[in-house]
Amino acid sequence: MGSALIKGLHRSGNHTVxxxxxxxxxxESVADYVDRTTSExxxxxxxxxxVVVAVKPDIVGAVLSDLDLSPKQTLLSIAAGVPTDYVEARTDANVVRVMPNLAAETGDMAAAVTGDDIPEEVRQLLDAVGEFAEIDEAQMDIATAVNGSGPAFVFYLIQAMAEAGVxxxxxxxxxxxxAAQTFKGAAETVLRSDRSTEELIDAVCSPNGTTIEGMEVLWDSNADADVAAAVRAAEERSAELAAEFGDENDA
Structure with a gap:
């Protein structure tokens, strides 16, 4: 995730990284996309x-212990499942939590962001690599499932459509x-249109045409329930991770 964010910011050309x-x-893997690298x-x-902390959840505490930040700085945490209060207890910096996704690399990121004070610098950073929604901390688990884990679910569906084509x-x-361009175009249509997804489906389905024949199969299937179940499973795992960090804070 950190690498994707770095490459996306490099594409924008508006940040010193x-x-x-x-x-x-x-x-070495990101050297061509940043102003400089360091191990210090x-x-x-x-x-x-x-300051962006982009690490696995199990080493967040160790990383935070090495950071000496001031209240004038903002710490942007993108560690999955790590609650904001866990990070806030370990730094003097203003903490903003964000769940981006891998599409940051191409400037098409979807991100959920939460924090008591989201500075303009963070908004500009996120704008440079895609779209974001400001949500409450309590909604981060479901956001993690929808936009954080969501790309894998979409890749799965693209693969299924491509295999049918083959x-x-x-x-x-x-x-x-x-298949991939169809998903991209459909997503852009949803974002740019005032019509609901149901209305857009109707717009593609001509009576007695090819699309409605395929939609009848989907409507008669459990595809929507299965996708929802995948999202819920990811949400539940995010909540489990958050609970582990809550237990550590209480200890």
Whole structure:
């Protein structure tokens, strides 16, 4: 996720980015997309307006213990399942929690963000790599499932459509292009249109046409329930992770 964010910010060209990691391979992988790399935490964060913590949840505490931030700085946490109050208890910085997704790399990110004070610098950063919604902390588990885990669910559906195309005689690369671009175009239509998704479905379905025949199969299936179940499972896991950090705060 951190790498995707770095590459997206590089594409925008409007931010000075310093990458910090103890793993030289990780730094090498993003070296072409940042102003400089370092393994020294103090060098990376001393003059930064926004410090992004993009690590696995189980090492967040260790990373925070190495950060000496001031109240004038903002710490942007993108560690899945780590509650804002856990981070706030371990830093003097203003804490903003965000759940982005991998599409930040291409400037098409969907992100959920929460915090008592979301500064303009953070809004500009997120705007540079996609769209974001400001939500309450209590909604972060479901947001994590919808937009954080969601790309994998969409990849699965793209794969299913592409495989159907291949079975029908399309070349694999052509089927994947058509399926992926169809998802991209449909998503843009939803974002730009004032019509509901139900209305958009009706707009594509001509009476006695091809689309309505396919939709009848979907309407008669459990596809919507299965997708909802996948989202709920991801939400429940996010809540479990958050509970573990809550228990640590109470200890």
């Amino acid at each position: 310093i990458a910090c990691d103890l793993d030289p391979d990780a730094l 935490v103090s060098e990376a964060v001393t003059d930064a307006d926004v 079975e029908g005689g399309l070349e694999e690369s052509d089927a994947e292009t058509l």
